[in-house]
Amino acid sequence: MTPTPYPGETGPGTGGPRPRAPHPPGPPATDPRAEERLARATLTHLVEPGDEHAGRALHRHGATRFLDLLTLTRGHADHPDPDPVAFPGTSPARIATWRRRAATARPHHDLDRITRLGGRFLIPGDTEWPTQLDDLHDARPLGLWVRGPADLRAWALRSVALVGARTCTPYGAHTAATLAAGLAEHGWVVVSGAAFGIDGAAHRGALGNGGATLAVLACGIDIPYPRGHAGLLQRIAEQGILLGELPPGAHPTRSRFILRNRVIAALTRGTVVIEAQYRSGSLVTARAAARLGRHTMGVPGPITSGLSAGVHELLRHDATLVTDAAEIIELVGDIGQLAPHRQGPVLPRDLLAPDTARVLEALPGQHPTPLTDIATRAGTHPDHTLAKLYELHSLGFVERHHDDWRLTNSPTEPSNVRHGGT
CATH class of the missing domain: 1.10.10.10 (Winged helix-like DNA-binding domain superfamily/Winged helix DNA-binding domain)
Known part of the structure; x- marks a missing residue:
């Protein structure tokens, strides 16, 4: 069954852009896609990633109308108060926050900034938009700010997430780099969050083997965060892909890191967790992947290591144990891509x-x-x-x-x- 399109989308199965009221005689109407792109760029400044209230309003009204409803001037003769049921179920405080942020949004500046960085702003309906993100429904990104020479949609179709602890052990860092190098060798894209620890080791493992890697950021893609990874992020921007939901200049927060993880889970074919404590953001990514029907995998560690306790708990319930790239590919790859049979030495x-x-x-x-x-x-x-x-x-x-x-x-x-x- 063809899913109901979001208003304003174009592309296969969407039925074209949302119909708009006829324009009175005058200058030609603007390009609906350009309007939609500008509106969504504005909304990335107003709305926090993963806000389902905003997602429902977007589905109900479309991006341009949503923005119109927020920016109407109260009491002005030409701009009456918006319909009180325009945002059902959304608190007045949340709507007030959106309106305050709307006053400082500079979408033209943001779009110019991303262009000067050699990037682009993608919205649903673009040929490069990864449609697996639509599985997030009302929590899907409003748009994606992207840097890098590769095609995001093509890379995402053959990608695996490697995530884990920031304060990882040498065992964890070595394992992440080895798995990433093995996946890269077989033509798979390694996705992670560019953080210290497992994320950085995974990105470096893929790049070191001449492979492809993609970093999903919890800030603007022009912000080198963490600063210690400025060189790595620049290298990914030149050889891979950097992407984020927040506009240029936006800084990370704790909640944005957690919400970023749902994009990693939805974008990839499966998520591998390498070292994670019980209260780890990496487990959030893995559980989100499981809810979305993606493969969830874990690499075991010493039973005495607290950094592997969360992975072991995951393995006891939802995840599949993996130890090398071939075992990962057996799960996420095509039919017949089986890992080699392993046994002890023949005496x-x-x-x-x-x-x-x-x-x-x-x-x-x-x-x-x-x-x-x-x-x-x-x-x-x-x-x-x-x-x-x-x-x-x-x-x-x-x-x-x-x-x-x-x-x-x-x-x-x-x-x-x-x-x-x-």
Whole structure:
């Protein structure tokens, strides 16, 4: 079933832009898409990411009408008070906050700023818009401020999120970098949040292997946060993609970090958590991914490490245990992309036929043992036992000492062993 389009959207299945009232005679009407883009750019300054009240109003009115309702001047003859039911269920305090912010919004300046940075502002209906974000419904982004040379939609279709603790251990950092490098080697895009710890290790692991990486920020994409990652962020902007919901110049807050995580979860095919305490934002990302029907994965750590306690709790309930890139790709990739079967090393004894192995096990050690004693221990006829002893002798397992037999003193290499017959 085709989903109900959001007002103002265009593209396949949307039915075109929302109809607007006829214009009176005069100058030609502006481009509806340009109007929509400008309105949504303004709303990213007014509305906090993930605000479902705003999302419902946007669905109800469209971006331009939503903005009109907020900016009408109370009591002015040309601008009567807005319909009191324009924002049902939304508190007056929230609406007042939107209006205060509207007075300081500078969308033309923001759009000019992103253009000068070599970026763009994407809105639903654009060909580069990743439609999997629509799974967030009323909490989906109003728009995305993007820097980087790649196509966001194409990259997001083949992406995996690697997230975890900021104060990670060397084990966690090494694991994140190794997984990211492995995913990059197989053509997958590594998505994270550019924070210290696991996020930074994942981005560097992908870049170090010549791969693709995407950082979702909780601030304006012109703000180098954290400052210690200014060089990394610049490198991602040049070789990968930086994106965020907030306009240029916006600074991060604690709540914006948490809300940013829903975008990481929705954008990617699956989320891998590498080191996370019980109250970790990374677990928020993983649980959001699970609610959205994405794959949720975790990398185990030492049971004595508090930094892995949250991952282990996740693994006990919703997540799949993974240890390398191949296991991740098996879950998120195409049918048939299976991780290699793993088993311990094949020992020479493993290649012996069962009755031959039984005779070998009957030798007590390197002390010479009579044939009859070996046959009794093995539960076989002496003649059959003797045949097996000669077979074991040819394979290098035993040696003859006069009429007795004992285990050889030298170890047997697997390359010298062939499967014994019956």
